[in-house]
Amino acid sequence: MAWNEPGNNGNDNDPWKNRGGKDQGPPDLDEVFRKFGNKFGGIFGGKPGKGGNGGVGGAGLTFIILIALVVWALSGIYTVKEAERGIVLQFGKFARISEPGLRWKATFIERVIPIDIEAVxxxxxxxxxxxxxxxxxxxxxxxxxxxxxxxxxxxxxxxxxxxxxxxxxxxxxxxxxxxxxxxxxxxxxxxxxxxxxxxxxxxxxxxxxxxxxxxxxxxxxxxPAEVKDAFDDAIAAQEDEERFIREAEAYAKEIEPRARGQVTRMTQEAEAYKERVTLEARGEVERFEKLLPEYQAAKEVTRQRLYIDAMEQVLSSSSKVLVDVEGGNNMMYLPLDKIMQSQGGNSAPVRLPNKNDLEQLRRTLEQSQSKNSSVNSGGDRYDRDRFGNGR
Structure with a gap:
């Protein structure tokens, strides 16, 4: 049942304690605030007021102070970056260094100056x-x-x-x-x-x-700009000098190993030539040492043999043949194999030896054989006399 229904004694249930009748207006707001202030003051140990407006002013001031404290506490929160360090000043005097992270300072008492220590x-x-x-x-x-x-x-x-x-x-x-x-x-x-x-x-x-x-x-x-052109020329000359020096050094480094290689090669060739000549000379000495007893035994035969060997060595590379003939005239002719080679290589006609040439060659060979036989017989007599007298 509603507190203000007809026939109901609703005055006891009126929340505003309206005892003045149904036509009375809403309750006084000052009284509401006064009651609220009395309760709020009682919480903080104050005495609740019994009348007047003093309680309402004290409650408002306390509330304002609490709000101010919360705002002041929140305003002191700050952040120091990873690359920074915070210099904390307390009433203008150095207090401490703040490390990176979330920090707190007393607003109006402390001041933080961030300093970047990683930036170059x-x-x-x-x-x-x-x-x-x-x-x-x-x-x-x-x-x-x-x-x-x-x-x-x-x-x-x-x-x-x-x-x-x-x-x-x-x-x-x-x-x-x-x-x-x-x-x-x-x-x-x-x-x-x-x-x-x-x-x-x-x-x-x-x-x-x-x-x-x-x-x-x-x-x-x-x-200075007034002498810049002259200095540019001087610098260019110095750069050219350095460039020429580097080119000369590079050329020297290139040519020196090549020259050393040539020197080494020539030295080795000279040593090889020296060794070859020395060995050949020693071989000649040994050959003549072995030939000496033969020469002493048969001088004429050995001399004739040495002459023939020398002429054979000299004329071995020649296609012409010289025949020694008594009487002073030498007959020169080409062998048949050389004639055939000449006919194969040249189309020009070649003169063949005639009958007179062959006859003269036969007589020359007979004279040479007779001469050699006389020499051999003389050598045999010399050997018989020498060895026979020795016995």
């Missing part, structure tokens, strides 16, 4: 500089570095990047001022780069910048 940074230095031989050159350098200590990088000097810039300019001018212009422009660029790197490290070491120099690049070096 770069800066450059350039300008006209005076060399040791009193020439002006334009040089451009670039240095690459990264942060290794965030605290020193932030607080050791006012601006670590600017300090590194000034140090690079100072080191570069010092090295160029102690180098000759040719070294800066051409052959000594690598030496200048390395000396600048070493000098830069020596300069920044006492300042503890929290930086490490990873590389130094020699980007460009050139003479």
């Amino acid at each position: 940074r770069s800066l450059s230095a350039s300008g006209f500089m005076l060399t040791e031989d009193e020439n002006v050159v334009s040089v451009e350098f670039e240095v690459q570095y990264r942060v290794v200590d965030p605290r020193l990088y932030r607080f050791s000097v006012t601006d670590a990047d600017h300090s590194l810039q000034q140090s690079l300019d100072s080191a570069l001018r010092y090295v160029v001022g102690h180098s000759r212009m040719d070294e800066v422009l051409t052959t000594g660029r690598e030496v200048v780069r390395q000396r600048t790197w070493d000098e830069l490290n020596e300069i920044i070491e006492p300042y503890n910048l929290g930086l490490i120099v990873t590389d130094v690049n020699f980007k460009d070096s050139r003479p």
